[in-house]
Amino acid sequence: MxxxxxxxxxxxxxxxxxxxxxxxxxxxVVSLLSLTATVSARETGTAPKTYPPNSKSNPLVPTFTDVxxxxxxxxxxxxxxxxxxxxTPVVMFLHGGGWIAGSKANVSRSPRFPNLRAIxxxxxxxxxxxxxxxxxxTEGVMPPVKAxxxxxxxxxxxxxxxxxxxxxxxxxLSSYGNSAGGCSSLWLAFHxxxxxxxxxxPVARESTRLWCAAGSGAQTTLDPQQLxxxxxxxxxxxHAFGDYAYGKDFEKxxxxxxxxxxxxxxxxxxxxxxxxxxxxxxxxxxxPPALGLGPDSIHGVTFGIGLQKRCLELGVGCHVVYPGAPxxxxxxxxxxxxxxxxxxAAPEADNVPEDE
Numbered sequence: 001m002x003x004x005x006x007x008x009x010x011x012x013x014x015x016x017x018x019x020x021x022x023x024x025x026x027x028x029v030v031s032l033l034s035l036t037a038t039v040s041a042r043e044t045g046t047a048p049k050t051y052p053p054n055s056k057s058n059p060l061v062p063t064f065t066d067v068x069x070x071x072x073x074x075x076x077x078x079x080x081x082x083x084x085x086x087x088t089p090v091v092m093f094l095h096g097g098g099w100i101a102g103s104k105a106n107v108s109r110s111p112r113f114p115n116l117r118a119i120x121x122x123x124x125x126x127x128x129x130x131x132x133x134x135x136x137x138t139e140g141v142m143p144p145v146k147a148x149x150x151x152x153x154x155x156x157x158x159x160x161x162x163x164x165x166x167x168x169x170x171x172x173l174s175s176y177g178n179s180a181g182g183c184s185s186l187w188l189a190f191h192x193x194x195x196x197x198x199x200x201x202p203v204a205r206e207s208t209r210l211w212c213a214a215g216s217g218a219q220t221t222l223d224p225q226q227l228x229x230x231x232x233x234x235x236x237x238x239h240a241f242g243d244y245a246y247g248k249d250f251e252k253x254x255x256x257x258x259x260x261x262x263x264x265x266x267x268x269x270x271x272x273x274x275x276x277x278x279x280x281x282x283x284x285x286x287x288p289p290a291l292g293l294g295p296d297s298i299h300g301v302t303f304g305i306g307l308q309k310r311c312l313e314l315g316v317g318c319h320v321v322y323p324g325a326p327x328x329x330x331x332x333x334x335x336x337x338x339x340x341x342x343x344x345a346a347p348e349a350d351n352v353p354e355d356e
Contacts, residue, residue: 051117059108060116062128069129069158069203070151074137077155078104080116080126081166089172089211089341090159091119091334092152093128096179096217099148099240100135104128114176114334122338125168129155134239143263145222145240152184153194157206172211172341176333179299182215182282183222186269186307189213190277212340212347214281214333217299220307222268224254230306231297240267270307279317279347281336282307287322317347 052058062078069075082088093113095102107113107128119126131151138144156173163170175185194208219236221227224246227234238246238253241260246253257264265271284301288294294302304320311318319336321328330336340347 049118049121051115051121053111053115054108054113055111056109060120062108070154072132072137072151074130074132075151075154076104077127077129077158078107079159079166080108080120082120082123082125084123084167087163087167087169088123088125089169090125090127090174091337091341092155092159092173092175093126094131094152094175094177094181094184095128096177096181097133099145099180099184100133102133102181104130112178114332119334119338122342124338124341125166127155127159131155135244143241143267145267149184149187149267150194152188153191153208154203156188156208156210157195157203160206161203170206174210174212174214174337174341176214176337177218178216179218182218183220183269185213185215186218186220186280187267187272189280190269190272190274192272210278212278212280212337214283214337216283216333217285218282218303219298220282220303221270223264223270224250224257226270226306227297228254230294230302231300232293232295234297236298270310273307273310273314273316275314275316277314277316279319279340280311281319281330281333282321283333284320284322287324
């Protein structure tokens with residue numbers, strides 16, 4: 001897996017709570033449209049098999065619960081081990097919530113999340129993590145999103161360090177999330193390897209690179225200039241850099257872009273994608289606008305279309321699916337992840353847009 005290498009806190013506000021509620025509602029729609037509890041006959045060679053859904057009344061108990069992967073109290077993960085005589089691929093779930101709310105506890109209890117039993121039934125193990133939340137656990141970290149994203153990277157390294165104990169194929173790790181969890185998954189997919197081969201910590205010596213990634217309603221850029229060029233009413237993302245006022249005053253966010261540019265370059269997925277990066281799959285709950293800018297600057301498909309154009313230029317695989325998308329090769333993020341994780345060879349840059 002030869003990959004590129006690269007050597008304030010604030011108070012919760014009404015707008016944060018409103019945005020989280022909007023994000024939650026939108027992701028519910030996206031999940032209902034794009035996630036499935038069946039595995040395609042095309043991938044199995046047999047009739048589709050159905051599995052009981054995630055539910056509060058019938059949650060799937062993890063093999064291991066609340067396993068610490070880092071030093072902070074939020075650095076814990078749950079692990080569901082697939083039955084297999086050979087090492088299994090892994091899907092890591094990153095919950096959404098604008099990086100300000102959410103919990104791994106909902107992964108096995110909510111139908112908003114992909115069906116755990118269906119994934120395990122395909123011989124793929126599952127990890128769900130908690131991570132530090134902006135405004136609650138990021139005091140002294142600038143920009144605040146650094147904490148949430150580096151927690152996700154640390155979790156990938158920790159899971160790899162457990163490869164022998166948990167019967168994991170450490171090459172075939174993937175990440176999936178909705179909303180901000182999808183943005184984090186893209187960051188993991190496109191960021192240079194954060195492994196430190198000289199570290200005394202064996203976990204830190206593990207790679208952070210993924211085999212593939214997927215998201216629902218994922219934001220693909222945190223750059224206010226791109227947001228202005230893509231959306232009629234831009235405004236999302238400024239809180240990642242420590243100033244939630246950007247959400248109420250986009251012009252301030254835009255005018256501060258120059259001083260924020262080093263952080264944008266480091267933490268915006270669009271800025272990180274490069275040739276040789278793993279392929280990704282993005283699902284959205286709305287169709288692209290026929291003309292002009294996108295109307296939804298939180299979970300709109302324009303995020304996916306914009307990233308896909310860049311991936312095409314670089315030869316990186318990028319599937320973008322939405323209601324009515326013609327000739328979609330994979331109908332859901334999990335169908336894509338299952339097929340890609342179980343493919344006999346490394347994934348190719350299958351980067352033809354879904355609407356062509």
